[in-house]
Amino acid sequence: METPPAGPDxxxxxxxxxxxxDRVPDEQYLxxxxxxxxxxQNVPAxxxxxxxxxSGRLRDRKALVTGGDSGIGAAVAIAFAREGADVVxxxxxxxxEDAERILGLVRDAGRTGVGVAGDLSDPEFAKQLVDRxxxxxxxxxxxxxxAGKQQHVDDxxxxxxxxxxxxxxTNVYATFWLTKAAVPHLPPGSTIINSTSIQAYAPxxxxxxxxxxxxTVNNLAKGLAAQLxxxxxxxxxxxxxxxxxxxxxxxxxxxxxxxxxxxxTYLGRWGQPAELAPAYVFLASGExxxxxxxxxxxxxxxxxx
Ligand code: NAD
Ligand code: MG
Numbered sequence: 001m002e003t004p005p006a007g008p009d010x011x012x013x014x015x016x017x018x019x020x021x022d023r024v025p026d027e028q029y030l031x032x033x034x035x036x037x038x039x040x041q042n043v044p045a046x047x048x049x050x051x052x053x054x055s056g057r058l059r060d061r062k063a064l065v066t067g068g069d070s071g072i073g074a075a076v077a078i079a080f081a082r083e084g085a086d087v088v089x090x091x092x093x094x095x096x097e098d099a100e101r102i103l104g105l106v107r108d109a110g111r112t113g114v115g116v117a118g119d120l121s122d123p124e125f126a127k128q129l130v131d132r133x134x135x136x137x138x139x140x141x142x143x144x145x146x147a148g149k150q151q152h153v154d155d156x157x158x159x160x161x162x163x164x165x166x167x168x169x170t171n172v173y174a175t176f177w178l179t180k181a182a183v184p185h186l187p188p189g190s191t192i193i194n195s196t197s198i199q200a201y202a203p204x205x206x207x208x209x210x211x212x213x214x215x216t217v218n219n220l221a222k223g224l225a226a227q228l229x230x231x232x233x234x235x236x237x238x239x240x241x242x243x244x245x246x247x248x249x250x251x252x253x254x255x256x257x258x259x260x261x262x263x264x265t266y267l268g269r270w271g272q273p274a275e276l277a278p279a280y281v282f283l284a285s286g287e288x289x290x291x292x293x294x295x296x297x298x299x300x301x302x303x304x305x
Contacts, residue, residue, distance in 0.1 A: 007051035010278060017267050020046065025244060025270070027255040034250025035098045036070040045244045047075040048274035049105060054082030057285045061085040062137035064130065066120060066178065067147030069099035071245030072195060075273035076144060076280045077113075078105050083281055086112035088133040090147065093117045112137065120147050121169035126177035134185050141190040142284045143182045145175040145217070148195060150252040152206040164209050171213035175220060188232025191284045194221045196237045198299050206254070214239075218295055225293030234292050236283045241299025243271045266301025 025043045039045055052075075063080050067073040068089025077087050087106050091099040099115045106113030114136045118125040134140050149170040153159045175194060182192070196218035203211030221237040228235055242248075242261045253261055262270035279296045282288050297304050 009051050009053040010048070010274070011053065017269075020269060020272055023244060023270065023272065025249065025258040025261075027258055028249045029255050030246060030250040032094050032250065033092050034070075034246030035095055036074065036246055037097050037101075039244075039246055039249065043244070045071065046272040046274045047102075048078050048277055051274060052079050052082055052277060054079070054084065054109070057083040057281055057287065058142070059084035061142055061284070062133075062140050063142035063144065063284070064088045064090070064133040064140060064178075064182070065144040065146055066090045066129075066174070068144075069095040069102055069115075071247060072240060072243060072273045072276045073144070073146040074098070074102045075277040076146065077102050078109075079277035079281050080142070080284070081106040081109035081111040081113065083285070084111070085142065085284075086137050088114045088116060088136055090116050090118065090120065090129050092119065120174035120178075121166055123173070123177050126174050127181045130178060130181035130185070139187070140182060140185045141187060143178060143186070143190075143192045144195070144280060144284075145178055145192070146195040147174060148213075148247065150207065150210045150247050152252065152254055153209070154206050156208065159209050167209050167213055171210070172216045172220075175217050179220075179224065183228065183231075183233070186231075186233050189286065190233045191288075192221075192224065192228075192233065192235040193280055193283050194218070194235070194237045196221070196239045196295060198239055198241045198297070198302055198304065200239060200295075201304050202302065221295070222293045229292055234283075234288070236288070236291060236293065237295040238276065238279045238283065239295050239297045239299065239304070240276055241265055241271055241297075241302055243273060243276060245273060262300065264302070265299060269300065271298065271300050
């Protein structure tokens with residue numbers, strides 16, 4: 001499917017109510033974690049490949065972005081690199097193709113781009129990932145806890161203990177393990193950003209276990225912000241609304257909900273990963289020096305606290 005470029009860049013004034021109007025997903029299901037490579041055959045997502053323009057806002061910073069192979073994490077990795085940061089991304093082994101594409105774009109920006117495959121629901125991998133990032137980048141000053149698992153289940157009696165456990169391990173425990181491993185390496189001026197969700201505030205009935213993890217990750221950002229501020233480390237969160245990423249057709253929503261999932265927003269459409277990246281850049285950069293424990297909502301307009 002041909003879609004017009006979103007560009008020429010993120011600074012250009014555009015009508016947000018008509019942007020991406022042609023990127024309406026159809027009913028589909030992707031097995032496993034889902035990939036952007038598969039989505040691109042149908043309705044591709046925009047990660048800012050042709051539009052994100054950097055302006056030195058993260059010059060020589062050292063970033064670890066989990067789940068940086070696709071979706072929001074991929075847009076963040078591209079933006080960070082174009083803003084001057086070296087970037088390590090993590091991903092699952094079945095996402096190699098997506099990861100290689102994004103690492104290519106990071107390197108095209110003239111920055112170091114390193115991929116590390118592994119399962120973040122395993123505490124050993126989470127710790128090794130931080131050590132590897134520190135070794136590859138010669139230190140670490142940005143941690144983006146972005147990897148996440150979302151599977152819709154209509155009835156609480158159908159949520160298996162394994163599904164509940166795996167969702168908490170991936171979304172909550174990994175955030176804890178990564179943060180715990182990273183903090184000793186983070187110099188003053190470093191930033192941690194957690195990907196939370198509108199679900200943290202407005203849980204959907206078919207996503208209760210996922211929504212509970214996002215409320216926890218959001219709360220962790222606020223508690224850790226207070227704890228780590230005296231060390232000069234700022235912790236914040238980004239709360240996306242419905243964003244067109246592989247997680248959604250890969251069981252995040254029922255296939256029949258995909259065409260209309262963005263309609264409940266004020267803008268009446270899905271968001272694209274490229275529209276999330278500037279929020280992460282802002283929170284990572286020194287320009288947000290007095291923004292601490294904040295949740296930045298990027299959701300097309302929805303009632304939030
Ligand atoms: P995505 O599928 O592109 O990214 C999620 C990534 O998580 C995957 O690429 C994968 O690499 C990683 N991941 C999942 N399970 C993992 C595991 N066990 N070990 C290691 N990595 C694992 O989808 P996305 O929507 O860009 O998701 C990024 C974050 O944004 C998630 O935390 C998600 O909950 C959050 N979010 C997404 C939306 C949305 O509408 N897409 C809305 C709110 C919040
Ligand atoms: Mg992926």
